Amino acid sequence: MLDFLNEYGSQLIFKTWEQFYTSALALFFGIAVAVPLGVLLTRAPRTAKIVIGIAGMLQTVPSLALLALMIPLFGIGKLPAIVALFIYSLLPILRNTYIGMEKVDPQLKDSVKGMGMTNLQSIRHVEIPIAMPVIMAGIRLSAVYVISWATLASYIGGGGLGDLIFNGLNLFQPDLIIGGTIPVAIMAIVVDFSLGKLEKTLTPINQRT
């Protein structure tokens, strides 16, 4: 154990960091695109079905295949990895945002509109706060997916803990495999936990369960 840490310690820290920020970037863009898109879709329910359908289809493309598909478009390295992970993060966030916004009581929306709120004010001050727990659940789900799949990024030169794990697989070195896997699991748990905390602060008092 100590030997392992001595030998791979610095590499482990670096690869963990690499995996973290690849995932974080993918997730960041995923949120930046999927949340507004999900909100927008509630204003166009017919388009919503199509868009969510497409996002669902993208989700079914095997992760390795999707990564491979990125190569002709973006070459190899971090960029194609981040793009692929970003695509994966979209669906859960998009779907949850849409569902969360949809389930806001239409009577409530009607009443705030009737009081003179603009569409944007209604979304910001009324609908998003109410939908927040559902949106956050989507984000947390995406975060866990993205962190674990970021391991595969190593295949196309995206770096991360996948490098250790695949080395271990190639060289029949179980300690490398385990040493690479544990940080992934811990990272997923820690991120999920922190997002849970964040959800609590973002969710209005009376929406908390």
Add this chain to the structure above:
Amino acid sequence: MAKEEPLLILKDVSKIYKGGNAAISNINLTINKGDFICLIGTSGSGKTTTMRTLNRMIEPTSGEIIYKGQNIHKIDPVKLRKKIGYVIQNIGLIPHMNIYENVTIVPKLLKWPENKKQAKARELIKLVELPENFLERYPAELSGGQQQRIGVIRALAADQDLILMDEPFGALDPITREGLQELVKSLQEDLKKTIVFVTHDMDEALKLATNIVVMDEGKIVQAASPQELLRHPANEFVRKLIGEERMLQARADVTTAAQIMLKDPVSITLGRSLRSAIQLMRERRVDTLLVTDDEDHLKGYIDLESLALDSSNRRATSVSDILNTKIFRITTTTLIRNSADRILKQGLKYVPVVDQNNKLCGIVTRSALVDMVYDIIWGEKNDTAAPTSPALKQGGAQDA
């Protein structure tokens, strides 16, 4: 008094949905400042649609709506809505905002300074008799009735003078509802707010409205004051909607004894002889005679029974000897409502009617009551019983 410009005028307003389904057609209605308009009708008759055209939540297909002299089509809907209070059945309090934030939504949209918002919220919470610390609570921490109180005051927070309410108390229990009805009535009466109120509860409409607008299949069937509606329902539909029982009651509510009494009752003066009394009874085929003095003041009555009792000893000679002074009488201004019960239940054949000076004016007979009931139920137009009043134009102002 100079005639004030109406607050709202609806001119031939129609809303036709896709497929040619007309939710409302050719609605004409004038709403004056201070009116309490109740829209009533069966489900799907277009009440909500009519109301929602007023704050542009629904755009009419044709026709125009003039608000304070301005076509609302030319007013920015968001600006318009901030000037018009809006209360719906499901209350619509925002769950994650506390009561203070909920109440001051529109003032906040209008960018009022904090201290002005605070003062307004405190003033309003006092108006509905809730403690000030309720402002810090969340909607879920209030009862349904309390929440709807907040819903109502929220519609006043930016000093809106027109308030739209769509079945606001439909989901509340009768006692809570009554309290809230009093609240909105006082808003109209004391604060001079104009209220447009959708309901399907006729009792509620009769109690609150200055004008009731009866709707059926997207059209106005009748628009009139509650009294007018009760006295002269425009057709069978309105009559059904009001209900026979209510009309009977309402008719009795406003009908006075003078209106249904028979004049020239059979009476005899105190000094006459019994012989002439019996003769009179035979002639008129009655078994009782009302007795008056020479100035027509009602003194009592004599009846066949006391005559028969006396016939054995024949001591009595004049009417005054067998006078029965215990007599139930009503005055000309007595409302039938207050005496119908007694007449019907005690099996009295008639009740004498006197004026303020106790002068005999007539009698209200059992059959007159029966006639009144009959008229109301079967709607005979040739009744002399119904008091008349200036007819109310559709959507016009209430007679002052």
